[in-house]
Amino acid sequence: MITKLALNGLKRKQRDYIILFTGLIISIAVFYMFLTMSLNKEFITQNSVINNIQSVFLVGTVMLSVITFFYLFYTNSFLLSLRKKEFGLYELIGAKKFQIRRVFQIETMAITAISLVIGLTLGILLSLLVSWLLMNGLNVEFTQFKIIYLPAVFWTMIYFLLVSFITSSVHNMRLAKSSIIDLLRSEVQNDIVPEKPKSAVLQIFLGVLLLGIGYFALYFMEQLRFIGLFTAPVATTLGTYLLFVALLPVIVRKWKRNKTVNFKGINSFTSGQLSFRLSNLKWVLATIAMLIALSAGAIAGGFAFKNNAFTSIDEYWQYDTTLYNPGAAETELLNSIPLEEQLTFRFKLDDETMYFVREELVATPPLVKDWVTYDVMRPGSLPENLEIEDGYQIVPDTWMSALETVNPALFGTRNSHIVPLIEYERAGGEEISVMLARTNDFAAHMEKWQELARLQESTYTALFAGFDPETDSVATKYAQFETQYAIASGTFFMGFFLGLAFLTMMASILMFKILSGANNDIRRYDSLRKLGVRRRLLENSIHREILIVFLFPGVLGLLHVLVGMRMFSFIMDDPYYRLWVSLLIFLAIYGGYYFFTVHLYRKIVLPRQ
Structure with missing residues (x-):
């Protein structure tokens, strides 16, 4: 039973x-x-x-x-x-x-x-x-x-x-x-709406103040760091709830008192409908606004993280490929790519030291990045006589960056010395050649960079003891990009589908909240029809009423997103990358739920005769 x-x-x-x-x-x-x-x-x-x-x-x-x-x-x-x-x-x-x-x-x-x-x-x-x-x-x-x-x-x-x-x-x-x-x-x-709430002004003031503090913390997250990470969500959430609890009733009450608007058509009925359910809707709408911020922000963050894999890799790697002892296959593949610059260097490697040819470095110095000014440049003049202290050669910072650019796989594993050609030829150890190449668009030749990285795996296995192609990656721009792009792609899909799940959850809650009270509204709409109100006017009233309910959390939620994406500016180059795509996805889903809600609500309260 x-x-x-x-x-x-x-x-x-x-x-x-x-x-x-x-x-x-x-x-x-x-x-x-x-x-x-x-x-x-x-x-x-x-x-x-x-x-x-x-x-x-x-x-x-x-x-x-x-x-x-x-x-x-x-x-x-x-x-x-x-x-x-x-x-x-x-x-x-x-x-x-x-x-x-x-x-x-x-x-x-x-x-x-x-x-x-x-x-x-x-x-x-x-x-x-x-x-x-x-x-x-x-x-x-x-x-x-x-x-x-x-x-x-x-x-x-x-x-x-x-x-x-x-x-x-x-x-x-x-x-x-x-x-x-x-x-x-x-x-x-019944839902009771007080005519003159005594604390409305104070609540609105506190809501605006807390929202301002939250937005300030979001905008200056790079400077505030841990304080901002705690302050922003707490202040923004409290400010959102206070505004919906206090400000929404005031807006509807002002609308009802505006005779020019309220006495036009059946606007008074529409405002009365909103006022009747206001005490229930305001908490739900505040929650919906926060879920909109989470969902649209998750989708936007996914796009930004994916784009950041391309922009950040160009900041750290000035050359698109680094080839050790390139063979015929690598050279042929590299020649098929339109190059902006191609450089070749030699170094010798023994158990303790790496020796670089001074004449080669000075003749064609590689590009480096100044991590103080963030400018890409050639290293300055190289002193004639480099001092040696405790076995380590004192090399200017820009030239140390140049040596790391030339030899990214082994830099830091041994002491690096820049020596004249004569001294280099007398040095013992295995000689290795390195070829650097760059184009004007790294992303346009991904498949070729990938193939070059795969060809280099056999070279690394022969040159560097302990290298395992199954677990280790070659020291190239593409290899690091592949790792970053994998994480970025995972983050993109996580953000996209989390945003999709949040959107459907919050929209279904709002839709259900509106439709759950539709049966109680049947007699009100039936009374108006019996009084002679045209069906078209009643349908317009439904559209306006539900639009207002959807509009308030939508606007504030999107405002949270527009300000909140700023918090990622210190870890991403462009946190607003393709934000318009995220907004279009949100508007499509949110708008779809709005029109479907109107359709179902209209079928309930205005059945066909």
Whole structure:
């Protein structure tokens, strides 16, 4: 009997459940995809590039699990509010409290189970898509990657079923404490908006002040560092909630008092509708604003991190490739690339010292970066007689940078001496030649840089003892770029899919919050229709009312993003890179939920005759 009641409840409320658990399905899919990319041991050990991405996806899993916990807690609270009156009727006809709690528990677990089936299916498809995009972006072939990874399936099911059980149990405890009168009267409680809130001005002032402090900390994060990391989220969050609690009622009240606007058409009805639900909406809207900032910021941060892999590598490497003892294959491949500059140097290597030819370095000095002024330049004049102190040659800083540019693989492993050609020829040790080359666009020749790095692996194995191509990488610009780009790509996908999950969660909450009160509005719209108000006017009123509800958190959330991205300026060259793409993605999803909400709300309150 209890199971039958639970199934009947699912059928009657299936529209509400589908809306509310859209975010849960997306969350399950992304959660599974993150676990597949981070827990697949054979895949990680067989693909060295993925070692750098594993931690990124693990961080994404933790962040998503925390947000999902609060999302499920919130949604179960909504589900309970929908069924309170019905549960009160069950108790009125003789059902026991434990039986009612069991009905709610079965409903919640059944919804989670259905969401898991759909979400895991979608997650498998996402894993396939992301792995394909990573392989194409990194230009590598993944081995041992399993799209259907059973440990990831297991832990995804365990986590979501456990969280669903915990959250539903907490709400069941609240249900047990509710009297039968409270349950039966749950739908007739009115939202009261005070006419003259005494503390509104103070709350608005504090909200603006805290928001200003939060924005200040975000903008000057590089200078504030740890203080800013603590101050920014706390002040911004408190300021957001205070503004929605205090300022939103004032705006609607001012609108109602504006006779020019309020007495036009049925605007008075629209403002009355907003005022009626204001005390419930303001907390939800503040939460939505923060989720918008997190979601859009995560997507924007992903784009910026990916772009930073290209810009940062150009700052540290002035030459696009460094070839040790280049053979015929390397030379032929290099000749197929339009080069801006090509330099060749020699050095000898013994057990303690590396010897460089002074005449070669002075004749064609390589480009170096001045880490004080950040200018790219040639090293200055090299003194004729370089002093030696305790066996170490005293070389100017710019020339030390030049030696590191010439010999990045071994610089720092031995003492470096710049000597005349005559002395160099007398020195013992193995002679190694190094070729440096650069173009005007490193990113335009990725496949060739990659092939040159692969060709150099055999040279490194022959020259440098202990070098293992399976675990070690050659000292080239492309090798370091590959590592940075792998991390950046992982961060990009983590940010994109976290943002997608956050967006669907918050939009489904807002959509459900609006539609959950639609049944109570049917009689109001029916009364207006009977009074002769045209259907077109009622539809326009619905559009305006829901637009205002969506607009307030959307505007403030995007403002948080525009200011908040500044906090990454000290770790990224361009934190606002392709921000417009992130904003378009947000507007597409958010706008889609708005129009779908309007459509469903209109079908409920304005049924076709």
